[in-house]
Amino acid sequence: MTVRVRIAPSPTGFLHVGTARAALYNWLFARGRNGVFILRSDDTDSERNDPKYQQDIVTSLRWLGLDWHEGIDVGGPHAPYQQSLRSDRYREVAMDLLERGLAYYCFATPEQLDEFRRQAQAAGRTPAYDGRFRLESGVAAARVAAGEPAPIRLAVPRPGATTFHDAVRGEVTFDHAQVEDFVILRSDGSPTYHLASTVDDVDFEVTHVVRGEDILSSTPKHIILTEALGARPPVYAHLALLMGPDGKKLSKRHGHTALNAYRADGVLPEAMVNYLALLGWSPGEDETIVSLEEMVARFRLEDVTKNATIFDNDKLEWMNGVYIRELAVDDFVARATPLVEEHLGRALAVSEGEQLAAIAPHVQERAKRLTEVAEQVAFIFGDVEYDAASWEKVMTTPEAPTAIAAARAGLATLEDWNTPAIEAILRDMLEELELSARKGFQPLRVAVTGSTVSPPLFESIEVLGRDVALARLEAAATRLGAG
RNA sequence: GACCCGUUCGUCCAACGGCCAGGACACGAGGCUCUCAUCCUCGAGAUCGGGGUUCAAUUCCCCGACGGGUCGCCA
Structure with a gap:
């Protein structure tokens, strides 16, 4: 059977790095198995959706270098891949479940529900609504017929339990006492995430659901629903969440959470992919820099770590430097x-x-x-801006004026304006003045680049060109004389 | 509070019952060097605690502690 996986972000914010990582794992998994990767938009929250976020999800994923066989912007055999366009299908499923007695109109009031939850909590039980206020179907039907709006809840089998084998966590069991009779269709007729997501996974023939651990406890709901639809549940794999340096869920206060922010910060997509891949997964050996091909070949869900992982910006930067140099x-x-x-x-x-x-x-x-x-x-493309600290540090030394004057005189006589020639003449100068490279060159560096920290001196002078370089030495000399 | 998941250097990963617990980032020292980087060498640094099982536990089991997640007509 063909492996079919999907990533289904909600367009309620810019693509989160955690979602990007989940997308990458799905992509790697599909790639390595000749599978199909789908991009779906779980946009059932009409209040918070925004087209700009959906656009960001697509562009960010593409920037990372990921592609998908089916999805919101490429179409496919199950199009549309946008939940807001499939309302009829969800309603149809809800009605079918209703007719078969697997779901029911719920007339419990918010007050009743609150009170129930409060009491459950007080009694040391999980506050999961168990359907105790469910009306006899004839009564409920009459109230609906009379025009009273009501949400539809799934009747979770009680007593009961759902056990499944999570590809990264192993066997997980939830007693149904922990699973509420959840709403599948809101009273306004719109589907909830649980319904839409499950129906889509079934309709799109998704074989593996690889997603964040935050949805682990909702998985029994999805399995019960899937089985109610007469389908076989996919393999589930729940990825541990990304944390900030303080061990708390990664959020804005830790820095960037949006992938596009890293892009704007000059992070290379290759580095981001490598870093994200190794954040919770390892190719086996002590490798750190891993090619995409290697990742595809080695990736296995069983090798994904179960622990929450802390996003380390320092390591990302280091890795980015490695990729920049490559x-x-x-x-x-x-x-x-x-x-x-x-x-x-x-x-x-x-x-x-x-x-x-x-x-x-x-x-x-x-x-x-x-x-x-x-x-x-x-410094090459504009006027020099002297860094105050740099100037203070090297231009106030006694050798600064002599070095600058000697360098000016020497460079002015230079026939060939290239790095070796520049270096030769400046080193001669050093010898004549009996200065260490540090003492003699740092003033030149500040004069030419404005700072004690810069690209190599001789190359900088060459690139600047004779006129500009000499002018800068002169300007520095003047400024020194004036001071 | 209930349930679920987790716990190896500060951080990310190795070791999936058996060599002095390995690598990377970060950190410290030194070398290279015109600054800063790069690069090289070296160093420090961990199996949460307690019980078992076993000839042998980082590894398997139980208890505890700690951390995370979920408990909505959000996803």
């Missing part, structure tokens, strides 16, 4: 250019593009995020 230089330039232009607030001229390409290899090995590139090369 990029071919022209690819690196292509990816960094938009961010540089954004930082500058303007497009780069052709000659500037060449300058960027020339310095690129040197900033490539210094960047952990693509956004850092813009900061590191800014």
Whole structure:
């Protein structure tokens, strides 16, 4: 049987990294088994849905490099893949369940329900509504006929229990005393998540449901419903949730939760995928940098960790740096250019593009995020901005004025303006002045780049060009003289 | 409170009854070096507690503690 998996986010917010990870695991699982990956939109909450979120889900998933065989934007044999467009189907199922006596109109008042839950809680029981206020079907039918609105609840078999084998957790059992007679159709006729999601999984022939652990306790509901529909339940796999550094559920206060925020921060999709994959799963050996092909080949649900995992930004950054360094230089330039232009607030001229390409290899090995590139090369494309601390640290030394003056004089005589020549003449200068590289070069670095931290000095000087480089040395000399 | 899930270095993963419990990030020290990075070497750092089972438990079982999740006409 063909493996069919799905990811079914609700468009009520930007794609969460946890959802992205679940999507990745589903994708890897399908890929490795020649299966089908489906993107569905569980948009049954008309209050909170927003088209912009649905768009973000699609673009974020594609940015990660994931693709799907069937889904909201690509169609497929079971289209539409959007729950808001399938209301009739859910209503039909609800009515069928009603007719077969497996579900019922509920006329319990909110007060009754509250009171029941309060008492259950007080008595040390789980406050799961057990259907005790259910009306005799004739009575209920009459009230409905009279136009009284009421939700439909599923009649959970009592007593009873549901046991299933979770692919990551093993056998899990829930006594039905813990499972309420849940609402499947709201009194306004709209389906709840439980109904819509289960019906879709059945209709779309989903074989494996890989989702967050937050839905583990709802799984018996879905199994009972599935069986009521006369279908065989899929294999379930519940992924542990992502936590913040403090061990609490990952949320905004820990940093970013939206995948698009990482993208905006200059994180490479390759790095994000690698990091997310290893956050709760391991290919077996002590490998850290793993290719997509390798992941596909090795991924198994049984190897997914059962513990909640903490999202570690430091490790993500480190890994991102590794991937940045692995990029071919022209690819690196292509990816960094938009961010540089954004930082500058303007497009780069052709000659500037060449300058960027020339310095690129040197900033490539210094960047952990693509956004850092813009900061590191800014000195090339605008006026120098002296970093106050840097100036204070190296320009107030006695050797600063001499070094700058000597460098100016030396560089001015240079025939060939290239890194080896620049380095040679500056090192000669060092020898003549009897200065250490540190003492002699740091003032030049600040003069030329504005900071004590920069790409390599000689390359920076070359890329800047003779005129600009000399002008900057002169400007620094003037400023020193004035001070 | 009830139920469910979980518990190996600070963090993420290995070890799925048997070599000094391994790797990565972070951290510390050193080396390379024109700064910062990269890179290299070294170091510190963990099996939650208690009972069992076994010749042998990180690994299997039970109890406890702790952490997480769920208890809606949200998903």
